[in-house]
Amino acid sequence: MLKNYFKIAFRNLTKNKTFSFINVSGLTLGFSCFILISLFVLDELSFDRFHKDVDDTYRIVQTITEASGDTRNVATIAPTIGPNAKDQFPEIVNQTRLLQIGRLTVGNDPLKRDYEQIWIAGPDFFEFFDFKFLYGNPSTSLTGPNNLVITESTALKYFGKKDVLGESLYTNRFEATITGVIKDFPPNSHINMETIHTIETWAPLFDEGRWFTSNWTSNSIITYLKTAPDFKKNDLESKITDLVISNYSDEIEYSSSFWLQPLKDIHLQSAGIDGGLNANQGSNLYLYMFAIIGVLVLVIACFNYMNLSTAAASKRTKEVGMRKTLGAGKSQLIMQYLGESIILSLVSLIIAITAVEFLLPYINNISGKALALPFDSIPLLTILLSVVLLSGILSALYPAIFLSKINPSKAFKTDIKLGSSGFSLKKVLVVAQFAISIGMIAATIIIYQQLNYINSKELGFSVDNKLVIDINSGPLRAQFESIKQEFEKLDAVKSVSVSSRVPGEWKVFPIANLETFENDNRSQSIFIGADEDFISTYDIQILEGRNLRNDPADSSSVLISKQAVAELGLTNPVGQRININGTVWNGDLDDGDGYAPTIVGVVDNFHFESLHKSQKPVMIASYRNPIHNIDYYTLNIETNDWQKTIADLQAINYQFDPQNPVEYTFLDNRFEELYRADKMRGQLFLIFSGIVIFIACMGLFALASFTIESRIKEIGIRKVLGASVKDIVVMVCKDFVLLVAFGFVVATPIAWFGIEKWLTDFAYRININLSFFLLAGVIAIAIALITVSYHALKSAWINPVKTLRSE
Known part of the structure; x- marks a missing residue:
């Protein structure tokens, strides 16, 4: 019996090669995405769980x-x-x-x-x-x-x-x-x-x-x-x-x-916690997003198969009638149909596993992970086999039950159609597919708009052509003035600055609690020690007062940002003294033990950290301050020969510190690194969104073929009665466009809610509105029209004599 089921299943799969190819391709893509996302999710969930306690x-x-x-x-x-x-x-x-x-x-x-x-x-x-x-x-x-x-x-x-x-x-x-x-x-x-x-x-x-x-x-x-x-x-x-x-x-x-x-x-729940070890910090929100995408891709692939199987079932009524006449029972027919579906799912899984092996290096390169298929993992194998059985059974259950109920006497007299009423499972599945597709298109558009906004947002200083050298040794720190002078002699170097911190979250930023003697206001400000060239090197705008000076007498001078001025409630900040409490330097100001610098200038606000975080007020003190002095050189460089310039810098460094090599980083690369995880997730989202849309289009292509084939005589009659090619195309496409429109209505509120949730992770973000979703809907309708138009035009050009010949 089982041998017969396999034989019939194989014959049915090879009989309609296009139908089988689309089903296998859709399920293969669905399984591939599901496996890849499962590996990603399982890896994220496995962090630190290997410790026994x-x-x-x-x-x-x-x-x-x-x-x-x-x-x-x-x-x-x-x-x-x-x-x-x-x-x-x-x-x-x-x-x-x-x-x-x-x-x-x-x-x-x-x-x-x-x-x-x-x-x-x-x-x-x-x-x-x-x-x-x-x-x-x-x-x-x-x-x-x-x-x-x-x-x-x-x-x-x-x-x-x-x-x-x-x-x-x-x-x-x-x-x-x-x-x-x-x-x-x-x-x-x-x-x-x-x-x-x-x-x-x-x-x-x-x-x-x-x-x-x-x-x-x-x-x-x-x-x-x-x-x-x-x-x-x-x-x-x-x-x-x-x-x-x-x-x-x-x-x-x-x-x-x-x-x-x-x-x-x-690993997953440290957002908003500073310090600590967690360089590749994960996110529960992204984990949920990818888990949902993995399930949705698989669901769409199964919907495809269910839809196409339902459409194809109408062609198998005579076969079922013959089997029932020869004594086949209802359960045997259901088992045969489910068996075919499970075999097709199993074939798709085998192809998907092979595809995943080829895709893993590419996915690992994007994600920065070392994912691998653990064939010895009982949980993973159990999940995959369960998915095969579940997808195979669910995809074929409805058409299997329908076919098993067919009356043999009716099966030989006429074609029986599934879902011929105004509201059918096929239509529901198409709406669901395009609702998911529209939601993912909208999400992809908004994600890339947000990333583009971050990349193009004015930071308040220049990041271009900045090379940052870490001061990690005693000789570099002790002789920084001489080294700086040597750097400035290079033609490619336009300016050099030294500072305790530089933009880009290299080290934890010291936070100073600022107090004024004018009122009770306070401000938590990032504290930076820097020289007089810091402002010009980073192209930071001085709004009021003057810059720092290279003079020991100016060691108690500071610049503060406009935001710090606002938080402190100062009307005339220049010349005011600021008391710094809550740092490593406290004391009685009257005895001269404390640090109460004088504001000599106000600078425009600028972002020292990722745009995931709100902008903080900043105090820039002379590097001679008693709290934090210098940790970095920043060089503003203009050159077409970076290799030579870096070699020249290394040679200067070697003169002063032959034991320690230069450790340098480009500032723009550092800022790109702040958003590497966002870009990686955006790339993965784009890939999986594309796959979802492709699977939906493949299903729509095949479904349109079945639908038009079932209406081919109607189309012939309409042409005889004077319908033009345009009329036929509009008639065929209209139904599918309406289904996509329903999908848009379903997708918009759900996707809007999810994307708003994602955007809350950014302190600076775009505002979303209906236009993003309308664009996604237009894209989906355009894709649907292109997909369906091929069959619509093909049917409209057929000679009605051929379609009506049997009548």
Whole structure:
């Protein structure tokens, strides 16, 4: 029996090659998209879940409420909180700490080094987390001074082998001994480092180690906790908050509360949390969007198959009548039809898996991931087989039940049509397909409009032709004035500036709480130390007053942005003194211990951060200020030979610091990097939207063929009665255009709601209106007309004598 089912199924599939090709192609595309999106979603959901105690592991997050009332969340807290909380609260089983030092030069040769990100970790870090050790002892590798652990890639980079225990690595601070080598951090870990130093190594540079044991206010340390399974989360959060507040000094001008973020939520639910390790931060919103797209693509492919199967079923009534006459039962007919559908789905899945293998490198290149088909994954195989069975059954169930109910006596006398009434399943499915297509077209248009808006929005300064050099070594910092003069001698270099921060979120921006002596207003401002060339190099406009001067007597002068002036409520800002509280520099101004600079100028507002965030007020102080001085050179360059210019810069750097190479970045590339994830998601959205539309068009093409074929005699009669080609084309296309119009009505409110939700992720965004959706509707109607017109014209040109001959 089964053999007969397979044989008949194969014959039916090969009998109508066009129908089978469209069905297989549509299902293959649907399965391919579903598999790719499933791999993406499963990868995002897998972050940090390989740790055995993931359900009991948390990161401490601090909510800071400034004196101004503004709040912000940070994943960095004071170094003493973790150890003290563990000692005092029995529900904490263990804790570990991480501190980012920054990018320093590293190498196995004192004279040949490269830049690496340096981290400090507590001695129990590798017992706390389940990262795989290759060489060394996880319990002792992060103990003792001048010891460090590196990844296998770092070992291969500097030594050409993995087993490098006891070897030395030099930094621009000291020489350290390798006490452990670990496997590279998994791609689905929010923690990713190259070199991890011991606390004892760096303790002398942090107040002889006292900073790690007695500082309650420096928000610099990432702290993780492991808790008892039955602990009460809210109670522990309150205890930690009370512990910290009880150790605050009276000088602290902000309040804090602390909460526990589950380890498994860090990757997807850290929007609005500054600091911490999560370079490739995910988003729950995007995850939901792609999951919905994956399901919708598969649904459209199944709708296609269901629609075409329903249309084709009308041609199989005589076959069914014959089978019933020969004794076939209702269940046998249903099983045969479902079997054909499942076989076709299985063939489509096999082709889709092959296609996915070819497409994965391209998708990985766009997404920055390392997705692969895990053929040994029981959950994935179960999902795929379930999808095949479900799609096969659902796609064929309606026509199968219809065919099984046919009366044999009627089957031989006339053609029986499915859904011949005004409201039919076929029409509902076409409306659903184009509703999804229109929604995705509109979403794609708006996504690219938003990305274009971000790229073209005026930032308040110039990003073009800016080369930024990181100052990571002592010689570069100590001799910056001489180095700057040498840079300025190059013909390609138009200006050079030094500053503590540059636009583009390279490092955490220091926030200064500004107070005036004129009123009680306050402002949370980004604090930058810079020289007098910062303004001209970045082409920032001075609205009032003067620029900074290269004069030690001007070291207490500052520029503030127009936004800071507004927040402080100053009517005549130039000449006013500003008190800075809540920074590392506090004191009694009358005794000269504090830092109360004088405003010498007001600059126009500019964006230092991603446009996902609201613009912040800015204070630009002389680099001689006591808070933050210099970390970067910015060079404004005009050249047609970048290679030569960079070589000249490297040569100058070598004169002053032969051990450390130049680490440079183009500022415009850095700003592009801020939106890389958005662009990647936009590209993927465009690809999947195109596939949805293509599948819908293929289905519409085949459905139009079946529909017109069923009306071919009607068309012949109309032509005999005088209908023109235009009349026939309009008659045929009108029905399909109405279905697309219904799809537009269904899609618009749903898509509008979803896109508004996505746009809330941007502080600066476009305003959407009906025109975006009307454009999507027009595009969908145009595509539908082009798709249907081929069959409409073909039927209109047929000689009515041929269509009416049998009558």
